[in-house]
Amino acid sequence: MNGGSPPLVVQGVSKRFEEVVALDDVSFEVARAELFGLVGPDGGGKTTLFRILATLLLPDSGSATVLGLDVVRDMWAIRSRVGYMPGRFSLYPDLGVEENLRFFASVFGTTLEEGYDLIAPIYRQIEPFRDRRAGALSGGMKQKLALSCALVHRPDILFLDEPTTGVDAVSRREFWDLLDSLRDSGLPILVSTPYMDEASRCDRVALMQQGRILAIDAPEALGARFPDRLFAVRGRDRYAMLQALRGYPHAVSTFPFGEELHYSDSRTDADAGATAREVLGFLRSKGFADAEVAPIEPGIEDTFMALMGAPEAAAA
């Protein structure tokens, strides 16, 4: 790598499409052997950023280097060294599994055989279907083929745009296991996902919303950025409890959270146990006899919602 600079450096990158601000002053770095996640909803700017880093789109302002190379000046040098898996399935559906791989290898001036050992752990899982048309593969198999195609030329950095969207839970887990082993081999990886549960598989994540980075940190450290005191509330009638809690004077927000409700309270200086008892008393007084309230540590999703700062506004 050039002069020991990190393999990916993004500095103040902004991009507008007419009146829509897709990226707003985005800066971060990815280190060698780091699995870095861009986490946020669709429309957050993740795909635009990938397209700029893959030299398919020019930034309006700011700069970025990939493997020490500038994304605008050195675009041709970058292209041969990057593995890029776009969000939309972009293999040739009418070509077979192996034909796709051979095609991508030849575009990069190499062969399937030369890249085989690197892709073997992934490719072996789909190799029994090497003659099947790519368009006829299941979601999980498509993703594995696309990853194989992005890796076959032995790239020095990997860009994966929402690689697991629409893929079932088991295949997703296997896919992330593969990313772990690629990262462990030294490859820097930038991966995006709209799903908060996948963020915990990254070394560091950037939470993105409407083109801005809300926070960058290790997933387990993000909870410390939660500004209020968080409680899990359980009880049979979740929907009625949700509405009752929103009328409680110290409530900052209340959201459904799986089987529970996550309620955040503005009294950060008070003893958490005492606050929990007060909230419980309030719920009992409203007729929720089976309610339970317990203080909990905020997770990535709690933090993301707090940082988004949008009103909780129920639509129904």
Next chain:
Amino acid sequence: MTLAIDVHELTRRFGNFTAVDSITFHVEEGEVFGFLGANGAGKTTAIKMLIGLLAPTSGRASVAGYDVLTQAEEVRRHIGYMSQRFSLYDDLTVRENITLYGGIYGLTDTQIRERGDALIRDLRLGKTADERVSALPLGWKQKLAFSVAILHQPAVVFLDEPTGGVDPITRRQFWEMIYAAAARGTTVFVTTHYLDEAEYCDRVSIMVDGRIAAMGTPEELKREHRVATLDELFVRLARPDATAGTAADHSSASGYE
């Protein structure tokens, strides 16, 4: 009491491949039921039978009190359906989509106007009611698609992967809309690949290779199988030989998604 969905030994074969293998379950009125399974487990085939688009090979099922085989037309009249991929017409405005679907559902002009106004007010779409749907953010589109899917106040609404790609706040607003619909008595039948989302359901079933491998409330399932999350249980059931390798994608090798 009438069951919203009543399924008895429902089976569907394609040649010698059994996509759905004698499944039996029921869903009560007003229940939020999560229908889970890996790609290729047979979910889509089962749903197609439940909404009257595919005839069962054997067994029977009724939805909203109507038999899916002999009364398919009645079934379709009493259900709503929303999928992540295809729902609204991008080139039509919010109001035009409401009018179009209201007409398809056989609502009167007055009903369409009144329910449409209420929907636009509840979703706070007032300013954008006459803009094309393509201009709406994804989260709004999905909330609108759900509201349109229940415009005719169906007994049962089927949601296929409804919340992909939206931000966590919008996702919760969406679930609140589901709870509100269920509180009004609409039964909600939902599929998702995201197991944390399954925990919002009253009960869930997990399909593996055409059969229902587990069913119960999320809490019961976690307790019975001694797992911390439904995700853990799902992986254990869907991939018992969880060691990767050639077998890994076997369930989807059939090509049926």
